[in-house]
Amino acid sequence: MSKKDMPIEKSHIMMFARSIGDPNPIYYDDDHANDSEVGSIIAPPTFTQASAQFDPDYFLRPKIDGKGWFGSGKEPTGAKKEGSSSGGDGGGAAMGLHAEQHFEYHRPVRPGDILTPETKPGKTWEKDSKRAGKLKFSESVTEFRDQNGELVVTAIGVGVQTEKPVEN
Amino acid sequence: MLDKTKINVGDTHSEVVVEDLKRTQIVQYAGASGDYNPLHSDEIFTTKVVGYPSVFAHGMLSMGLTGKMLTNYVGDASLKKFGVRFTNQVWPGDTLTSTATVMSIREEDGETLVDLNIETTNQDDITVITGSAVALAK
Numbered sequence: 001m002s003k004k005d006m007p008i009e010k011s012h013i014m015m016f017a018r019s020i021g022d023p024n025p026i027y028y029d030d031d032h033a034n035d036s037e038v039g040s041i042i043a044p045p046t047f048t049q050a051s052a053q054f055d056p057d058y059f060l061r062p063k064i065d066g067k068g069w070f071g072s073g074k075e076p077t078g079a080k081k082e083g084s085s086s087g088g089d090g091g092g093a094a095m096g097l098h099a100e101q102h103f104e105y106h107r108p109v110r111p112g113d114i115l116t117p118e119t120k121p122g123k124t125w126e127k128d129s130k131r132a133g134k135l136k137f138s139e140s141v142t143e144f145r146d147q148n149g150e151l152v153v154t155a156i157g158v159g160v161q162t163e164k165p166v167e168n
Numbered sequence: 169m170l171d172k173t174k175i176n177v178g179d180t181h182s183e184v185v186v187e188d189l190k191r192t193q194i195v196q197y198a199g200a201s202g203d204y205n206p207l208h209s210d211e212i213f214t215t216k217v218v219g220y221p222s223v224f225a226h227g228m229l230s231m232g233l234t235g236k237m238l239t240n241y242v243g244d245a246s247l248k249k250f251g252v253r254f255t256n257q258v259w260p261g262d263t264l265t266s267t268a269t270v271m272s273i274r275e276e277d278g279e280t281l282v283d284l285n286i287e288t289t290n291q292d293d294i295t296v297i298t299g300s301a302v303a304l305a306k
Contacts, residue, residue: 012200015199015200016200016201016232018196018200019193019196019197019199019200019201019229019232020197020229020232020233020235020236021185021186021193021233021236022232022235022236022239024236024239024240024244026244036244037169037244038244038245042244042245044232044235044236044239045235045238045239045247045250046228046231046232046235046250049201049203049228050200050201050202051202052201052202052203053201053202054202058202060202060203060204060205061202061203061204062204070206070213071204071206071209071210071213072206072210072212072213072216072217076212076213076216076217077213077216077217097227097254098226098227098228098254099227099253099254100251100252100253100254101227101228101231101251101252101254102249102250102251102252103247103249103250103251104248104249105247105248105249105250108244108245156251164219165218165219165220166220166257168221168256168257
């Protein structure tokens with residue numbers, strides 16, 4: 001296994017389906033799923049997003065090595081002060097928002113699969129907006145391959161860094 | 169799976185995918201997905217440091233909720249593609265309605281594919297997601 005490999009487990013699929021409020025038994029009930037046309041439990045279409053759990057360096061998870069975390073603790077931000085920047089210390093990392101997400105499905109994701117994600121940077125572009133100032137978009141393309149090297153899901157994400165919080 | 173003899177271009181399928189979204193559900197999504205960005209759970213950080221009026225949902229939670237409508241309509245393991253743009257934020261208290269519209273039905277490599285337009289709106293009729301999907305039909 002590479003260090004970011006995502007072993008697909010039934011309990012994780014069930015928790016994920018619950019979090020999106022989806023009661024479909026194909027996501028947790030072996031008896032229902034095994035008797036269905038699909039033949040087994042499968043993962044919901046957006047499940048590979050949870051591959052973040054398996055990235056040891058994922059920047060949006062508090063680390064266990066005491067390196068600090070920018071969310072509130074005793075103070076509104078736990079980020080260590082290193083000079084000041086607009087939006088407040090620690091705000092910088094949080095100004096990144098998800099602009100677009102696209103999935104291509106080559107086959108369903110099933111418990112027992114071990115998916116290896118490989119991410120490549122895609123296009124970058126800029127745009128001015130009234131609601132959030134200058135926007136910097138960047139695309140990343142992640143291919144999830146299974147234990148046999150077969151492509152299972154292609155995920156294309158577009159992130160945006162905003163100059164200021166989006167006005168609503 | 170969609171039955172090509174029973175669908176037509178222009179058909180729509182609509183579902184309320186969440187009512188009065190709770191902060192706890194957003195926290196649940198953070199735990200399941202692994203995205204612990206404090207913007208989604210930490211009201212103090214989000215209001216005092218970043219300057220948003222409250223925490224808000226992960227875009228991917230909105231997409232997951234939208235996907236529930238989609239899989240209910242097209243069936244399990246039938247999606248070929250699903251893509252969205254996040255056009256507005258989703259806040260605690262929002263009620264979201266997702267709609268799929270059949271745009272075309274076509275044959276490709278011996279398969280019947282259905283192109284769908286996707287939209288999710290909130291209780292004020294503001295669009296929070298626009299997108300498209302391709303589903304297999306029989």
